[in-house]
Amino acid sequence: MLFINPKINPKSETKLITSFIYTTFPTSIGFLAGYLREKNEDKAQILDENILTITDTLLREEIEKIEGPKIVGISCLTTTAKRTYELAEKIKKIDPEILVVVGGIHPTVVPNECLSKKNVDVVIKGEGEETLSKLYEAIKTKKEYGNLKGISYRQGEEIIHNPPRPLIDMDDLSPFPYDLFEKNIDNYRDFGTIITSRGCPFQCIYCSQRSISGGKYRHLSTEKALQEIGLLVDKYEQKKIWFMEDNLSVNKKRLLELLDGIIERGYNKKTEFIGGLRSDSVDYEILRKMKQANFTMLEFGFESGSDRLLKILDKGQIVQDNVNAILKTHEMGMKASATFIFGIPDETRAERLKTYRLAKKLPLDNIRFNVAIPYPGTRLYNIAKSEGSLKILKDWKNFNVQYYMMGDDIPYVPRGVNKYTLMYDTMKSNLFFYLRPEGIISLLKSPLSGGGVISMPQKWYLSLYAIFNIVRLGSFLGKRFLVISFKALYKNIF
Secondary structure, eight states, rough: OOOEEEEOOOTTTTTHHHHHHHOOOOOOOHHHHHHHHHHHOOOEEEEEEETTOOOHHHHHHHHHHOSSEEEEEEOOOOHHHHHHHHHHHHHHHHHHTTTTEEHHHHHOOHHHHHHTTOOOOOEEOOOOOOHHHHHHHHHHTTTEEEEEEEEEETTTEEEOOOOOOOOOOOOGGGOOOOOGGGGGGGTTOOOOEEEEEOOOOOOOOTTTTHHHSSOEEOEEEEHHHHHHHIIIIIIIIISEEEOSSSSSSSSSSHHHHHHHHHHTTTTTOOOOOEEOOOOOGGHHHHHHHHHTTEEEEEEEEOEEEEEEHHTTTSSSSOHHHHHHHHHHHHHHHHHEEEEEEOOOOOHHHHHHHHHHHHHHSOSSEEEEEEOOOOTTTTTTHHHHHHHBBOOOGGGGTTTTTGGGGTEEEEEEETTOOHHHHHHHHHHHHHHHHHHHHHHHHHHHHSSSETTEEEEETTTTTHHHHHHHHHHHHHHHHHHHHHHHHHHHHHHHOO
């Protein structure tokens, strides 16, 4: 089977920014390919447009290599939907008999949109390992797959939606197949990526990940998680490992066991670790152990400096929780990273400025301010729609947190808010934070910046090529900021 990870819509994000975005292998495809290889003895092929361009010739060559059932699976996000449908069309032109399957967050929440495209045959909803395995076996043995749980498909002109499949036990997953990506290790600047848990029990209105992983928290056994860490440390010699999961601290007992294992096996002496936590679950016991395990940076979803807005977001925490977690992290000698959201429903400009002033006062090493994106499948999407404030451009091109740096038609502007002022405040907060001496030092020292999204090459300041690209990006952002500043000023005056 051939798996494809399509590129982001180029009208959503400039290449100047993309070149500095955290770059790792497509983890969702990795889990699927590993499971299929173990359960169905499939020889998985993977094309990742983050590291190579998929030409028509390359696509044809890879399709001709498929052994077994002729299936192509495409992983689809809202930002990659356009390219997903383009690739589906190209695949059918090469071989109309190929079964084109799409999965991921976007197809899960808008399966009708996907299946309205004649070149898409099946949508896999939610976590796809078991569903894809059973679909693969049905195609291989020429059996009907119409009753499989977890899929949507067309039957004539009708779209059929089958019941969801129960969430998988993570210990039933195959070990993550790093070997499928190792030939391109030099192209993945952030190969040291691991996922040891899925799901989050909290109800934030902007989170689309729940559509896939559900609200039930599940995790690998400590031993299996440590084996995967050991692989990254010993075989692949990774000096930085990022736990790319919803929330490391949901289960304190499990987290402490994992940290003890890292220390006992000496991984803390060979690599540094980065992870995200909820601030209201942080205490000194956890922080001391994380420091001992060589966690060098912790990430927090701060979102706002207003308790009123955190309540609207349904975060289930207060501003002081976030402040305390950041102060404790700094006290323990670890870097603290935070993300913030501007453009929350019913937000005032005074609350945005209050949030920025608070962020400047705290000992934060890196930060990111985003405009709120009402992704389909979230409660924020429903709120924006009910307000009449939802704006969807062709191919969802404006549904990217970086889009405001390219275009003016952001997907959601709360009632009573001037969109240019909103974009100005967001851009100014990001730029001014990093133009301070502390911000410049952070860019020089930290492996990750921009709230954990920007990944700088090692010792980038010694590379003329990297410096040239940073200057180009700075010029682009400076020009865009001037344009937004003028429009905000004009709208406020007139």
